[in-house]
Amino acid sequence: MAETNDIRDLAYLSESDIQKLNFVNASGSYFFRKYYRSGLRSHIFEVLAKNDVLKETRGEVIDGVRMFPRARPKKMFRILRKRFENKEKIFHEIERYHILLNFLGKDLIAESEEFIVDYTGTGESQILLCGLQEYIQGEILDPWRFFGDNYLKELFKSGTHRESKLLDLIQKARKNIAKFVKRIRSMIKETGYIPDLAGIGNLVLTPEGGLKLVDINNIVEIKFNDTIFIDDKGYPSCDVSVEVLSMLERNIFQNDLFMDDPLYRLFLSKKRKIKVKALEKEFYKNL
Ligand SMILES: Nc1ncnc2c1ncn2[C@@H]1O[C@H](COP(=O)(O)OP(=O)(O)OP(=O)(O)O)[C@@H](O)[C@H]1O
Numbered sequence: 693m694a695e696t697n698d699i700r701d702l703a704y705l706s707e708s709d710i711q712k713l714n715f716v717n718a719s720g721s722y723f724f725r726k727y728y729r730s731g732l733r734s735h736i737f738e739v740l741a742k743n744d745v746l747k748e749t750r751g752e753v754i755d756g757v758r759m760f761p762r763a764r765p766k767k768m769f770r771i772l773r774k775r776f777e778n779k780e781k782i783f784h785e786i787e788r789y790h791i792l793l794n795f796l797g798k799d800l801i802a803e804s805e806e807f808i809v810d811y812t813g814t815g816e817s818q819i820l821l822c823g824l825q826e827y828i829q830g831e832i833l834d835p836w837r838f839f840g841d842n843y844l845k846e847l848f849k850s851g852t853h854r855e856s857k858l859l860d861l862i863q864k865a866r867k868n869i870a871k872f873v874k875r876i877r878s879m880i881k882e883t884g885y886i887p888d889l890a891g892i893g894n895l896v897l898t899p900e901g902g903l904k905l906v907d908i909n910n911i912v913e914i915k916f917n918d919t920i921f922i923d924d925k926g927y928p929s930c931d932v933s934v935e936v937l938s939m940l941e942r943n944i945f946q947n948d949l950f951m952d953d954p955l956y957r958l959f960l961s962k963k964r965k966i967k968v969k970a971l972e973k974e975f976y977k978n979l
């Protein structure tokens with residue numbers, strides 16, 4: 693279990709810690725379980741119906757056989773680790789999420805109800821940004837390994853589909869990835885913002901061939917100059933996100949024509965990419 697100080701800082705949050713937070717009502721019919729995948733910026737918990745957890749642990753008899761079905765989250769509960777100086781900064785962050793939602797649409801994003809809470813665990817009030825988010829079941833789409841349909845085939849294979857169904861799913865996934873690329877492109881063009889596409893696990897492919905961006909809080913402004921932006925975690929997330937976008941675009945549209953775009957010309961120049969790689973190396977060294 694975490695030290696009391698850790699709970700206060702919210703640096704580490706265990707399952708038992710979360711029940712103690714002043715803004716969580718753990719006495720109701722829901723149970724908060726730490727999600728097995730995690731990221732750097734948020735604490736992520738599954739919100740489970742207590743009844744489902746009971747079925748998972750004690751089992752339930754179906755057709756004479758005792759089964760232990762894994763409890764499926766009703767929602768994902770996210771607490772951002774980032775400290776905001778004031779409410780305006782939080783509102784700005786929430787505003788960016790709404791811009792993203794407007795451009796991507798509900799079909800390409802894990803929708804979230806963003807809200808702020810007053811955390812009193814440190815003895816004084818601290819404002820935190822939280823989100824109750826739609827749970828997205830599926831496989832992580834890793835843009836660094838996505839070089840063609842074989843990769844998609846592997847992802848859908850676990851559902852043991854017939855070959856024709858598998859091809860159908862791959863087609864659907866390709867269509868959705870193409871839609872995603874186009875919408876992100878238009879968001880960049882019209883607002884100058886790009887979401888974080890760099891983190892592993894930020895994009896999830898659903899068993900139906902849908903694509904969802906689940907990491908919705910780290911949206912950065914693209915600066916069209918030679919300075920490489922480093923985010924609050926020391927990562928060149930803007931540059932790497934542009935690179936990920938270009939990789940998705942290349943693999944979906946199967947050509948390099950778009951590489952002449954001013955966005956890519958600036959961000960993906962050889963000189964700049966060498967600098968970005970060095971910054972990434974530094975980031976991983978300090979993890
Ligand atoms: N709504 C969701 N449904 C399913 N999985 C999710 C959801 N939200 C997050 N995840 C998974 O949890 C993990 C961490 O999520 P996420 O990347 O959003 O966290 P983070 O701490 O904000 O990110 P990062 O370290 O990339 O800044 C990822 O593997 C992601 O796929």
Ligand SMILES: [Mg+2]
Binds near residue numbers: 891892893
């Ligand atoms: Mg992430």
